[in-house]
Amino acid sequence: MMRNIAVVGTGYVGLVTGVCLSDIGHHVTCIDIDEQKIQLLKQGKSPIYEPGLEELMLKNINNGRLTFTTDHQTGFHQKEVIYIAVGTPQKKDGSADLSYVHQVARDIARNIKQDVIVVTKSTVPVGTNDEIRQVIKENLVSDVQVDVVSNPEFLREGSAVQDTFHGDRIVIGADNEKAATMIEEINKPFGIPVVKTDIRSAEMIKYASNAFLATKISFINEISNICEKLGANIEDVAYGMGLDHRIGNQFLRAGIGYGGSCFPKDTKALVQMAGNVDHKFELLESVIRVNNVQQAKLVEKAKGFFGSLEGKTVAILGLAFKPNTDDMREAASVVIANMLIQEGARIKGYDPIALENAKRILGDSIEYSDNIEDVLADADIAFISTEWKEIVEFELHLYSKYMKTPIVFDGRNCYALEEVEKHDLEYHSIGRPSVYRSKAKV
Ligand SMILES: NC(=O)C1=CN([C@@H]2O[C@H](COP(=O)(O)OP(=O)(O)OC[C@H]3O[C@@H](n4cnc5c(N)ncnc54)[C@H](O)[C@@H]3O)[C@@H](O)[C@H]2O)C=CC1
Numbered sequence: 001m002m003r004n005i006a007v008v009g010t011g012y013v014g015l016v017t018g019v020c021l022s023d024i025g026h027h028v029t030c031i032d033i034d035e036q037k038i039q040l041l042k043q044g045k046s047p048i049y050e051p052g053l054e055e056l057m058l059k060n061i062n063n064g065r066l067t068f069t070t071d072h073q074t075g076f077h078q079k080e081v082i083y084i085a086v087g088t089p090q091k092k093d094g095s096a097d098l099s100y101v102h103q104v105a106r107d108i109a110r111n112i113k114q115d116v117i118v119v120t121k122s123t124v125p126v127g128t129n130d131e132i133r134q135v136i137k138e139n140l141v142s143d144v145q146v147d148v149v150s151n152p153e154f155l156r157e158g159s160a161v162q163d164t165f166h167g168d169r170i171v172i173g174a175d176n177e178k179a180a181t182m183i184e185e186i187n188k189p190f191g192i193p194v195v196k197t198d199i200r201s202a203e204m205i206k207y208a209s210n211a212f213l214a215t216k217i218s219f220i221n222e223i224s225n226i227c228e229k230l231g232a233n234i235e236d237v238a239y240g241m242g243l244d245h246r247i248g249n250q251f252l253r254a255g256i257g258y259g260g261s262c263f264p265k266d267t268k269a270l271v272q273m274a275g276n277v278d279h280k281f282e283l284l285e286s287v288i289r290v291n292n293v294q295q296a297k298l299v300e301k302a303k304g305f306f307g308s309l310e311g312k313t314v315a316i317l318g319l320a321f322k323p324n325t326d327d328m329r330e331a332a333s334v335v336i337a338n339m340l341i342q343e344g345a346r347i348k349g350y351d352p353i354a355l356e357n358a359k360r361i362l363g364d365s366i367e368y369s370d371n372i373e374d375v376l377a378d379a380d381i382a383f384i385s386t387e388w389k390e391i392v393e394f395e396l397h398l399y400s401k402y403m404k405t406p407i408v409f410d411g412r413n414c415y416a417l418e419e420v421e422k423h424d425l426e427y428h429s430i431g432r433p434s435v436y437r438s439k440a441k442v
Pocket residue numbers: 008009010011012013014031032033034037085086087088100103104107121122123124153154155156157261262
């Protein structure tokens with residue numbers, strides 16, 4: 001059955017949720033306080049890069065099921081369900097900043113004139129939905145009924161639309177069966193298995209899932225560090241481990257650690273959450289420490305080889321925190337660039353999509369190129385920090401053609417060692433033996 005829905009926040013989660021819910025037949029209004037974003041959206045342009053999103057958005061704007069506004073009152077008019085999808089960034093102490101969520105709760109209380117179900121998609125610490133209920137109750141101006149449902153989001157950036165249509169599960173946490181059933185019905189056309197539980201368990205499923213995935217990454221990165229010292233190859237090790245279904249082959253890619261807007265902040269928030277109830281989450285604290293060391297790994301390696309990087313021209317290939325996104329939040333490239341700045345290197349950066357966002361973070365502390373050839377030109381060293389398809393497919397003989405010296409530190413294991421060995425390239429990767437330039441090829 002078609003429902004009238006409002007989605008508050010048009011970031012990676014809110015916009016994708018709004019667009020996909022409209023695509024399965026609901027009438028959706030997306031609300032954001034950012035005038036610029038709403039202006040763009042009204043023109044059918046997506047403010048974020050996410051494969052397939054803009055096309056789907058245009059389709060549903062044109063069929064009249066998807067609208068945008070900055071005005072909460074207009075946005076909430078006659079809506080049966082309101083999704084909260086605003087940011088929950090980390091505060092200085094690592095805990096989640098809930099000010100945006102609380103603000104939306106107040107916006108809802110002051111503007112609704114009908115019964116609604118408030119669904120929290122934002123990642124929020126256990127107990128937050130109870131707080132949301134309380135804030136709404138305290139600020140409510142109409143005599144209406146408000147139910148609260150936790151419905152955490154599991155999409156990944158870069159494949160967000162695909163993940164929304166083909167997710168592994170939809171988690172619905174509620175203490176009211178009618179509200180839970182309504183949210184289940186809304187999602188039925190997706191055909192994804194539903195897990196119904198209480199609100200606090202739903203909130204915890206989200207943090208525990210992200211923390212577990214982060215743990216897998218730090219685990220494989222530690223194994224890769226040991227492989228390097230013992231002469232084993234992490235690719236073969238991960239493959240051999242992953243064939244065991246109990247382990248699974250996903251999230252076993254060793255590299256320069258996890259970044260992005262979620263794993264770093266959600267792992268820290270869970271450590272804080274545990275600390276608040278006097279539980280020291282030793283394992284997750286180690287996962288975070290391992291990741292911090294791993295992000296610095298390429299530069300440390302290069303320093304080991306060169307002694308000093310002062311005055312070297314360094315090319316960074318890939319700036320986004322992962323391929324297929326323009327998101328630069330907590331990207332390993334930023335850690336690398338900042339370390340290289342300290343070392344006194346000259347830095348050039350390239351990314352196919354994230355250059356504009358990178359400029360906002362790194363400013364003029366580095367130079368920018370809009371193609372791979374240009375970023376490699378005259379470089380002494382290349383660091384690969386994001387495995388964009390175009391970087392993975394870059395022909396290996398071109399490194400020696402463009403660089404002053406073809407020395408590559410690959411943080412994402414983009415190339416097979418057998419292929420590298422066929423070219424004039426010095427190549428250091430993660431958890432695999434280094435390849436040196438043979439005299440025959442130089
Ligand atoms: N980015 C991701 O891949 C995923 C994010 N999440 C969670 O979803 C939440 C949202 O994340 P993103 O979409 O990345 O955030 P984002 O930062 O991209 O977008 C948040 C949006 O909310 C808007 N906003 C803030 N206060 C508002 C208000 N009072 N009324 C209307 N709009 C308001 C902002 O202007 C912004 O456009 C976070 O809790 C995050 O942890 C969960 C799964 C995946």
